[in-house]
Amino acid sequence: MDTMAKSPELQNKKLGIISYGAGNIFSLTAALDRLSINYELIKHAEDFDAFDRYIIPGVGHAGAAMAKLEASGMVEKIKNTKKPVLGICVGMQLLTSFSEEGNVNLLGITDQNTRLFPDDLHLKIPHTGWNSVQFSSGNELFRNIENGTFFYFVHSYFIEFNHTFTVAFADYGLKFSAALRKNNYYGVQFHPEKSGEAGELLLKNFSEI
Numbered sequence: 001m002d003t004m005a006k007s008p009e010l011q012n013k014k015l016g017i018i019s020y021g022a023g024n025i026f027s028l029t030a031a032l033d034r035l036s037i038n039y040e041l042i043k044h045a046e047d048f049d050a051f052d053r054y055i056i057p058g059v060g061h062a063g064a065a066m067a068k069l070e071a072s073g074m075v076e077k078i079k080n081t082k083k084p085v086l087g088i089c090v091g092m093q094l095l096t097s098f099s100e101e102g103n104v105n106l107l108g109i110t111d112q113n114t115r116l117f118p119d120d121l122h123l124k125i126p127h128t129g130w131n132s133v134q135f136s137s138g139n140e141l142f143r144n145i146e147n148g149t150f151f152y153f154v155h156s157y158f159i160e161f162n163h164t165f166t167v168a169f170a171d172y173g174l175k176f177s178a179a180l181r182k183n184n185y186y187g188v189q190f191h192p193e194k195s196g197e198a199g200e201l202l203l204k205n206f207s208e209i
Contacts, residue, residue, distance in 0.1 A: 015039040015207060016051030020072040022065035022090065023057025024193075031193035031200055037207050045073035052083050053207070058090025062114060062157065063102020065090050079107060084209045085185050092180065092187030093159060101157050109185045110165040112177065114157050121173030126156040133178045133190065135168035141179060141186055142168065143205045149198045151178070151190035159189060 015032070019025060019041040032039050039055075042048055056078070058065050069075055078085060087095045094106050099114035106114070117125050130150040135142050151170075158176035161169055168179035170189075180187045186206065192199030 014052050016042040016048070016054050018054055018056045018069075018072070018074060018078070018091075019043045020065075020074065021068045022060060023088075024059050025057060027191070027193045028055065028057050028088070031203060035200055035204055035207075037203070042074070043072075045077055048074055048077040048081075053209070054078070054081070054083065054085045055206075056085065056087040056091035056094060058088065058092075058094060059154075060090060061101055062090055062093050062099040062106070063104040066094060066099075066102075066104050066106055069094065075107065079109070082184055084206065086206050087185070087187040088193075089155060089189060089191055092189055093157065095180065095182075095185055095187050096159055099157065110162070110180055110182050112160050112162050112165055112180070114159050116157050117172065117174075123173045126154055127158075127172045128154050131170045131172065131178075131190075133168050133170050135179065139167050139179075140209055141181075141188070141202055141205055143201075145198050145201055145205075151188075151192065151195040151199060153190045155189060159187075 093114040095109040096106050096112040096114050097108045100116050131153050132148050133151050161175045165180045165182055166177040167181045169175050170178040178189050192202045
């Protein structure tokens with residue numbers, strides 16, 4: 001069946017949210033609604049190509065999220081697209097190569113691992129709440145956002161800091177990747193949809209990349 005015949009409205013939707021059963025879709029869509037950003041949920045692989053940018057949301061267990069993503073049939077679509085992709089929280093972790101949460105191989109977009117915060121930090125896990133994010137100038141995701149701005153985090157696992165892929169970092173007993181980029185792939189460990197004005201500006205910036 002022709003995809004556009006089945007879903008004629010998809011042609012007019014620029015932003016596709018990959019709906020694979022592992023994300024807090026409501027908070028994200030509420031933020032996009034406030035910003036008047038057009039979006040559509042992508043539930044079937046055959047609808048993937050109708051969009052010109054994508055968000056991978058995600059909360060919970062990285063291993064379970066990867067299994068659900070594989071079941072959706074969209075893994076190869078995500079890995080092969082040249083269009084902008086933004087992973088949020090677990091969605092960002094899925095862009096890495098491996099997670100200790102479930103000891104699972106992930107999409108492998110970046111050569112980084114997702115690791116559990118170690119006990120010897122003597123800090124409360126999960127890392128929950130507002131934390132300052134540091135980034136360099138010229139970062140298009142953070143355009144018009146002040147360096148050191150606080151964003152909202154909820155995570156027990158972190159992505160290793162890597163000079164090649166890390167475009168913003170935060171500190172919680174150790175320095176970790178708060179945002180990453182490789183080519184057309186972007187990721188943020190924090191929740192922009194729960195981070196007030198700065199978070200909504202980041203979503204707007206992504207919608208304009």
